[in-house]
Amino acid sequence: MSYNQSDILKALSTVEDPDLKRDLVSLNMIKDVKAEAKKVSFTVVLTTPACPLKEKIRQDCEDAVRKVVDDQVEIDIYMTSSVTSLRDNAPLLPGVKNIIAVASGKGGVGKSTVTTNLAVALAQSGAKVGLIDADIYGPSIPTMFNCEHEQPTVKQVNGKNIIIPIEQYGVKLISIGFLTPADGAVVWRGPMASSALKQFFADADWGNLDYLLIDLPPGTSDIHLTLVQTVPVTGAVVVTTPQKVALADVRRGIGMFKQPQINVPVLGIVENMAYFTPEELPGNKYYIFGKDGGKSLAEKYNVPLLGQIPLVQSIRESGDSGLPAALKGGPTAEAFKSLAETLARQIAIRNANQPTQLTEIKY
Numbered sequence: 403m404s405y406n407q408s409d410i411l412k413a414l415s416t417v418e419d420p421d422l423k424r425d426l427v428s429l430n431m432i433k434d435v436k437a438e439a440k441k442v443s444f445t446v447v448l449t450t451p452a453c454p455l456k457e458k459i460r461q462d463c464e465d466a467v468r469k470v471v472d473d474q475v476e477i478d479i480y481m482t483s484s485v486t487s488l489r490d491n492a493p494l495l496p497g498v499k500n501i502i503a504v505a506s507g508k509g510g511v512g513k514s515t516v517t518t519n520l521a522v523a524l525a526q527s528g529a530k531v532g533l534i535d536a537d538i539y540g541p542s543i544p545t546m547f548n549c550e551h552e553q554p555t556v557k558q559v560n561g562k563n564i565i566i567p568i569e570q571y572g573v574k575l576i577s578i579g580f581l582t583p584a585d586g587a588v589v590w591r592g593p594m595a596s597s598a599l600k601q602f603f604a605d606a607d608w609g610n611l612d613y614l615l616i617d618l619p620p621g622t623s624d625i626h627l628t629l630v631q632t633v634p635v636t637g638a639v640v641v642t643t644p645q646k647v648a649l650a651d652v653r654r655g656i657g658m659f660k661q662p663q664i665n666v667p668v669l670g671i672v673e674n675m676a677y678f679t680p681e682e683l684p685g686n687k688y689y690i691f692g693k694d695g696g697k698s699l700a701e702k703y704n705v706p707l708l709g710q711i712p713l714v715q716s717i718r719e720s721g722d723s724g725l726p727a728a729l730k731g732g733p734t735a736e737a738f739k740s741l742a743e744t745l746a747r748q749i750a751i752r753n754a755n756q757p758t759q760l761t762e763i764k765y
Contacts, residue, residue: 405470407437410444413466420455421747422754426463429754434480442467443478449750450612451483451528454743485529485612485746486753489634494603497610498532500636500749503629503666505659507651509540509620512674513641515721516711516741517617518546519728520639523735523742525572526728529612532567534602535577536629537619544579547571548724553580557607565606571729574611576602596628603632613749630664637669637752639708639745644673644695656703669708669748671700672741676710684733687712706748709741 414435415427426432426446433445446463448456460479467477487499495501504520506513517533525531535543544550547570554576555566567574578598608614616635619625629635638659642652652671659666673696677687690713700707711717714734720727728738 405437405442407435409470410435410437410442410467413470414444414463417459417462417466419449420458421751422449424754426459440474441476441478442471443480445480445482448481448483449486449754450746451485452524452743452746453483454740454747456481483528486750488636488753488756492634494633495608495614498608498614499612500753501614501616501633502669502745502749503616503618503626503635503638503659504641505618505626505638505655506620506641507653507655508648511620511641511643511648512711512717513620514542514546514617515717516639516641516672516674517615518543518721519717519726519738520742520745521573521613521615522571522726522728523738524613524746526739527742527746529746530610531572532574532608532611532614533576534599534614534616535575535579536599536602536616536625538578538598538625540619541577541579542721543575543577543617545724546721546726547573547575549575550579550724559607563605565602567606567608571726574608576606596625599625599628600632613746626658627664630666635666636749637667639669639672641672641674642696642699643675644689644692646692646695648691649695649699652699656705667752668703668705669745669752670706671696672708673697673710675713678713679733681715706744708744708748709737711737711741 411427414432415425417426419426419429422429431447433447435444446459460481463479464477485499489499504513504517521531521533533543535541549568549570552568554568556563557566565576567576616629640652640655642648656668658664659668675691678690679687697707716734717727727734
């Protein structure tokens with residue numbers, strides 16, 4: 403059976419990306435096709451290293467090519483990734499592909515815990531990740547990353563002081579908690595807090611990142627407005643717990659992102675503390691705060707439910723000790739890994755469905 407590079411591409415054009423609903427060739431996800439007598443090789447460029455469908459796409463490609471080559475022909479498929487972005491020629495943070503706001507309608511729902519573990523899980527997948535602790539009045543990210551006593555260094559660039567983010571567990575970090583005494587209260591008016599956030603964007607060396615997560619203060623505030631007015635935000639993740647009082651506040655948060663002057667897509671809802679599971683009874687689920695509140699809210703607003711995170715003692719202990727649960731393995735780590743994969747998929751879908759041309763930032 404004779405075949406050439408064109409035949410291989412034609413075969414691969416029948417393989418559809420399960421999320422984007424278009425074929426891999428038209429999505430420009432197939433590279434470096436080589437068709438030799440006894441061997442066919444090509445590269446599949448996924449939209450994120452956190453792709454949960456990697457093996458399915460690889461198998462679909464192999465099955466498609468096998469239809470046009472003999473059984474004796476070796477098929478080598480190289481899987482790589484290049485995270486998509488809509489931030490074309492952005493003057494601020496030019497090396498950052500996606501900026502993700504993590505918000506909550508009220509405090510105490512575990513927003514910072516979710517942000518921490520989401521960042522770590524994305525980094526573990528192979529993505530380049532940064533995190534800005536924009537909760538100016540209650541910075542908890544330094545504690546959760548076990549670096550509350552560290553201070554970022556500063557370098558001079560063209561006479562300007564540039565902050566070097568601290569790196570921990572593969573995540574680049576900046577927090578007001580690094581710049582103030584651990585037991586000191588941050589007593590600032592709104593404009594001062596907003597100015598600090600702008601500095602975290604403009605006066606820091608973030609380098610090249612696939613995802614920059616912003617841990618926002620609870621509710622709605624000047625910080626939220628400053629964020630959307632300073633940089634184009636890819637989308638927002640809203641964290642809630644299942645009980646009614648939390649869901650009421652989340653509705654207001656979603657409404658804020660949908661306002662015309664803000665207009666940030668809500669990528670999905672995370673239901674934290676969805677159920678309690680005792681460590682000694684891992685198969686049991688107790689719905690202490692109600693059941694499926696976040697799921698119902700996601701359905702009402704027609705946004706994805708990104709994940710349901712259990713209430714387990716180890717997550718709290720991990721936050722206090724500064725070793726995130728996503729690093730420890732087991733069911734809790736799997737829950738955060740699944741959350742990271744689902745979020746990465748939603749970002750890729752959002753970028754593909756926008757009218758703006760997709761842009762690849764070359765490292």
